[in-house]
Amino acid sequence: MFRIGDFSRIARVSARLLRFYDEIGLLKPAHADAQTGYRHYTVAQLAQLNRITVLKDLGFSLEQIGHMLQAPLGADELRRMLLMRRNDAEQRLAQEAQRLRHIETRIAQIETEGALAVDDVVERAEPAHRLLSLRRQVASFAEARGLIGVLREQSRALLPRTHGCKLMVLAHAPQFESDEFDAEFGYAVEHIDLLKPPKSSGLVLREVPAVARMAVCVRVGLPEDAHLVTAKIGRFVAANGDELDGPSREVFLQPPDPARMQESVVEMQFPVRRRRGGTA
Numbered sequence: 001m002f003r004i005g006d007f008s009r010i011a012r013v014s015a016r017l018l019r020f021y022d023e024i025g026l027l028k029p030a031h032a033d034a035q036t037g038y039r040h041y042t043v044a045q046l047a048q049l050n051r052i053t054v055l056k057d058l059g060f061s062l063e064q065i066g067h068m069l070q071a072p073l074g075a076d077e078l079r080r081m082l083l084m085r086r087n088d089a090e091q092r093l094a095q096e097a098q099r100l101r102h103i104e105t106r107i108a109q110i111e112t113e114g115a116l117a118v119d120d121v122v123e124r125a126e127p128a129h130r131l132l133s134l135r136r137q138v139a140s141f142a143e144a145r146g147l148i149g150v151l152r153e154q155s156r157a158l159l160p161r162t163h164g165c166k167l168m169v170l171a172h173a174p175q176f177e178s179d180e181f182d183a184e185f186g187y188a189v190e191h192i193d194l195l196k197p198p199k200s201s202g203l204v205l206r207e208v209p210a211v212a213r214m215a216v217c218v219r220v221g222l223p224e225d226a227h228l229v230t231a232k233i234g235r236f237v238a239a240n241g242d243e244l245d246g247p248s249r250e251v252f253l254q255p256p257d258p259a260r261m262q263e264s265v266v267e268m269q270f271p272v273r274r275r276r277g278g279t280a
Helices: 004-011 015-023 045-057 062-069 075-111 141-154 227-239 258-263
Strands: 039-041 122-126 129-138 167-171 181-188 204-208 211-220 242-244 248-252 265-274
Touching (some): 045 075, 129 167, 227 242
Antiparallel strands (some): 242 265, 248 265
């Protein structure tokens, strides 16, 4: 047996923490001297202490760990739990990295405020499009990107394998909410003869109306960074005495790869009209 100090050195866990575990009944010493109060531990207790440490590092509370130790977990079960927690941690890291990148682009926008060039924004008429589409309410950009795969799968039986149709996204909400998108993803299929999609697919075949005046600018990268382009369009619209006039559109100029969306090349389109009360 080992006295508490020696056991803490072997286990690489502080003696103070071992005393606390004893007090709450999580890890009782194998023997406690009635006269001196000295605690003694066996080498076999290292396994239980290791489980406590692993479960604590996985984010479980000490109360939860106490219940879990009543039905001892094997190494396979602990590894499975570790993999689940690792996936959660990786997702959080990815979200934090995205948040930091978003902050950086916002800072860059502040630094260049007043100097945003609008000469790469153009105005043109946009013809009507026949759209095979899927419309959903989504809670994040990641979920919206997932609709690309859903659209691709649901339209597979209706479109030729190499259809070459451009992907178009319409944002129907009259305002922007990062956790509440009314998004419609569809393929522009005006040059393809299609059967009416079955109701079970969730797809609709409809016409997107023509727009007489559309402010257009190309962005490269993730939709999370689209504010850099929409700011240019906003300046262009304001300088021309116009206002926005209906749902915006995003047209992918090349087929998107959901795994490499940061390389996407997208034409952002905002319908505009003369500002009410303004002069022609």
